Amino acid sequence: xxxxxxxxxxxxxxxxxxxxxxxxxxxxxxxxxxxxxxxxxxxxxxxxxxxxxxxxxxxxxxxxxxxxxxxxxxxxxxxxxxxxxxxxxxxxxxxxxxxxxxxxxxxxxxxxxxxxxxxxxxxxxxxxxxxxxxxxxxxxxxxxxxxxxxxxxxxxxxxxxxxxxxxxxxxxxxxxxxxxxxxxxxxxxxxxxxxxxxxxxxxxxxxxxxxxxxxxxxxxxxxxxxxxxxxxxxxxxxxxxxxxxxxxxxxxxxxxxxxxxxxxxxxxxxxxxxxxxxxxxxxxxxxxxxxxxxxxxxxxxxxxxxxxxxxxxxxxxxxxxxxxxxxxxxxxxxxxxxxxxxxxxxxxxxxxxxxxxxxxxxxxxxxxxxxxxxxxxxxxxxxxxxxxxxxxxxxxxxxxxxxxxxxxxxxxxxxxxxxxxxxxxxxxxxxxxxxxxxxxxxxxxxxxxxxxxxxxxxxxxxxxxxxxxxxxxxxxxxxxxxxxxxxxxxxxxxxxxxxxxxxxxxxxxxxxxxxxxxxxxxxxxxxxxxxxxxxxxxxxxxxxxxxxxxxxxxxxxxxxxxxxxxx
Amino acid sequence: xxxxxxxxxxxxxxxxxxxxxxxxxxxxxxxxxxxxxxxxxxxxxxxxxxxxxxxxxxxxxxxxxxxxxxxxxxxxxxxxxxxxxxxxxxxxxxxxxxxxxxxxxxxxxxxxxxxxxxxxxxxxxxxxxxxxxxxxxxxxxxxxxxxxxx
Numbered sequence: 001x002x003x004x005x006x007x008x009x010x011x012x013x014x015x016x017x018x019x020x021x022x023x024x025x026x027x028x029x030x031x032x033x034x035x036x037x038x039x040x041x042x043x044x045x046x047x048x049x050x051x052x053x054x055x056x057x058x059x060x061x062x063x064x065x066x067x068x069x070x071x072x073x074x075x076x077x078x079x080x081x082x083x084x085x086x087x088x089x090x091x092x093x094x095x096x097x098x099x100x101x102x103x104x105x106x107x108x109x110x111x112x113x114x115x116x117x118x119x120x121x122x123x124x125x126x127x128x129x130x131x132x133x134x135x136x137x138x139x140x141x142x143x144x145x146x147x148x149x150x151x152x153x154x155x156x157x158x159x160x161x162x163x164x165x166x167x168x169x170x171x172x173x174x175x176x177x178x179x180x181x182x183x184x185x186x187x188x189x190x191x192x193x194x195x196x197x198x199x200x201x202x203x204x205x206x207x208x209x210x211x212x213x214x215x216x217x218x219x220x221x222x223x224x225x226x227x228x229x230x231x232x233x234x235x236x237x238x239x240x241x242x243x244x245x246x247x248x249x250x251x252x253x254x255x256x257x258x259x260x261x262x263x264x265x266x267x268x269x270x271x272x273x274x275x276x277x278x279x280x281x282x283x284x285x286x287x288x289x290x291x292x293x294x295x296x297x298x299x300x301x302x303x304x305x306x307x308x309x310x311x312x313x314x315x316x317x318x319x320x321x322x323x324x325x326x327x328x329x330x331x332x333x334x335x336x337x338x339x340x341x342x343x344x345x346x347x348x349x350x351x352x353x354x355x356x357x358x359x360x361x362x363x364x365x366x367x368x369x370x371x372x373x374x375x376x377x378x379x380x381x382x383x384x385x386x387x388x389x390x391x392x393x394x395x396x397x398x399x400x401x402x403x404x405x406x407x408x409x410x411x412x413x414x415x416x417x418x419x420x421x422x423x424x425x426x427x428x429x430x431x432x433x434x435x436x437x438x439x440x441x442x443x444x445x446x447x448x449x450x451x452x453x454x455x456x457x458x459x460x461x462x463x464x465x466x467x468x469x470x471x472x473x474x475x476x477x478x479x480x481x482x483x484x485x486x487x488x489x490x491x492x493x494x495x496x497x498x499x500x501x502x503x504x505x506x507x508x509x510x511x512x513x514x515x516x517x518x519x520x521x522x523x524x525x526x527x528x529x530x531x532x533x534x535x536x537x538x539x540x541x542x543x544x545x546x547x548x549x550x551x552x553x554x555x556x557x558x559x560x561x562x563x564x565x566x567x
Numbered sequence: 568x569x570x571x572x573x574x575x576x577x578x579x580x581x582x583x584x585x586x587x588x589x590x591x592x593x594x595x596x597x598x599x600x601x602x603x604x605x606x607x608x609x610x611x612x613x614x615x616x617x618x619x620x621x622x623x624x625x626x627x628x629x630x631x632x633x634x635x636x637x638x639x640x641x642x643x644x645x646x647x648x649x650x651x652x653x654x655x656x657x658x659x660x661x662x663x664x665x666x667x668x669x670x671x672x673x674x675x676x677x678x679x680x681x682x683x684x685x686x687x688x689x690x691x692x693x694x695x696x697x698x699x700x701x702x703x704x705x706x707x708x709x710x711x712x713x714x715x716x717x
Contacts, residue, residue: 563616
């Protein structure tokens with residue numbers, strides 16, 4: 001397997017030509033000029049610590065360009081996965097939303113739909129993300145703060161009240177308890193008499209990146225991976241338009257990685273899930289088409305676009321060459337993008353609108369399938385209605401006023417873009433080779449290698465900012481001495497009290513004997529690794545067993561998880 | 568604390584416990600701080616994810632730290648930081664400084680200060696300012712301890 005990566009690295013290296021044109025120009029034109037005038041001696045680098053030249057020329061186009069680009073809709077999809085791209089359908093404008101009670105969130109979702117949003121995306125609060133109910137002692141002070149609280153199916157019913165699930169797709173950012181929230185969504189659809197074959201959406205469910213970056217888990221990796229396998233198999237058979245996983249680089253990037261690290265670690269996770277599906281006995285072309293991805297779009301414009309293009313090329317190439325996929329849909333990397341939360345500054349928050357716009361442009365030029373644009377006030381708090389409207393309008397202005405979406409991959413063929421795409425691709429392959437040497441991504445995570453790589457990059461960047469080698473406007477340059485506080489969204493404790501009361505009422509009202517029965521059956525099934533747990537979890541959910549009650553069955557059987565120490 | 572008696576308080580490296588005392592996985596910042604504190608010559612302990620307030624206080628006592636540095640980015644600082652202070656008070660721990668940081672709105676700062684939590688640094692604060700503050704608090708604590716042992 002290592003040999004395969006080495007072959008790819010060699011191939012890319014060999015595709016680079018000598019930079020005769022550049023060298024000649026530098027010697028004859030640039031150097032004499034620089035002797036006479038001011039010249040900035042600093043080393044130009046991108047987030048991935050790659051050297052950036054001041055000029056790229058025709059020599060920088062890889063010599064096998066016709067093979068490695070592919071027209072839109074053609075292997076290896078570097079230029080885009082669909083032949084018509086945004087002329088066929090614009091990217092989905094999907095704003096990540098959720099706060100307070102399910103009723104608060106329902107109101108926000110309807111507000112966004114009214115303002116032209118075209119897909120839903122639910123943000124859950126910290127207790128929900130870790131599989132605790134709102135009445136757990138640990139949840140005190142956190143209910144509804146970072147997202148909406150969901151303790152049972154009853155809460156999901158309120159979030160989606162009067163929203164037709166067959167009309168709009170929903171993305172749920174949930175990982176550790178992903179199987180439970182997915183079960184809730186499926187049961188909700190059933191209750192609304194919507195055929196599971198007609199619902200579409202995505203659940204994040206990518207547990208590997210949790211251990212790497214977002215750090216939201218309940219059990220040891222093996223337990224979560226089993227649940228992902230079960231979701232994968234269940235959805236492939238019963239919910240054909242459901243993306244059972246969204247392999248995510250977003251959080252890896254936010255945790256401090258470079259663009260290359262984000263790309264490499266995310267795709268390595270993706271390969272792991274492919275291996276898992278195959279191991280569970282499925283045909284790759286049956287489940288790979290429903291695998292989706294989620295990337296960050298950060299502030300180094302060209303680097304981000306190249307990263308998206310490289311992602312498509314690598315995925316298609318490896319799925320076809322290494323895994324033997326036959327269906328082109330298996331090879332198409334489709335992805336959601338969110339602009340970078342990390343680049344938002346608390347200082348001079350209106351500047352964040354500009355940062356978000358540039359990052360959104362990179363995502364669009366990179367060929368994203370859906371997009372979330374951050375609101376300018378998100379370094380302060382969850383966004384207000386007004387702030388989120390500006391963020392959505394940013395996408396609409398880009399889509400409908402600027403012409404940015406008129407032409408597919410307009411940067412394709414650019415000397416710099418093609419060279420950068422290939423270099424990023426090469427660096428990613430180097431990481432795959434490294435990870436394989438460690439015995440695969442799971443081992444690389446358990447040993448803390450991946451986490452250390454990210455922490456290293458993050459610290460290096462922070463020092464660059466501290467030493468003023470890197471500028472953040474309003475933070476270490478152009479500082480405003482008179483910062484004024486802005487209006488932010490406040491989430492009162494009323495949300496928490498209301499949720500706790502609601503849960504108490506629910507536990508009194510539901511048929512507790514039936515709840516216990518379904519939980520017992522789930523416990524039994526969990527002991528046998530060959531059983532698919534999804535139908536069992538759906539049974540629990542139907543009887544209004546709570547998120548924590550269901551999660552606790554797994555805690556009983558699999559135990560909890562302590563992360564490797566990296567400090 | 569017999570160990571403490573023999574130690575020259577002004578010379579030993581400052582010992583800091585870094586902790587996120589609630590359900591909060593945003594740990595990029597705390598790892599940066601861990602590195603920066605260490606590079607500034609401090610002994611650094613990280614409490615790991617999801618520690619209970621009891622675990623934070625127990626670790627601080629057992630490791631004999633000068634400063635507990637609390638960080639939260641999830642909006643639960645008023646409740647969660649207070650839990651740590653309450654347990655310190657219950658256990659009669661008064662010779663450890665507590666500093667805070669994270670997404671802390673200005674209007675919450677007086678309440679935290681009143682609990683004895685200082686600093687309360689927001690996003691974009693230069694590392695030097697944080698490090699200087701920790702050093703200052705550690706000096707105060709060591710003076711306090713010296714007087715107590717005298």
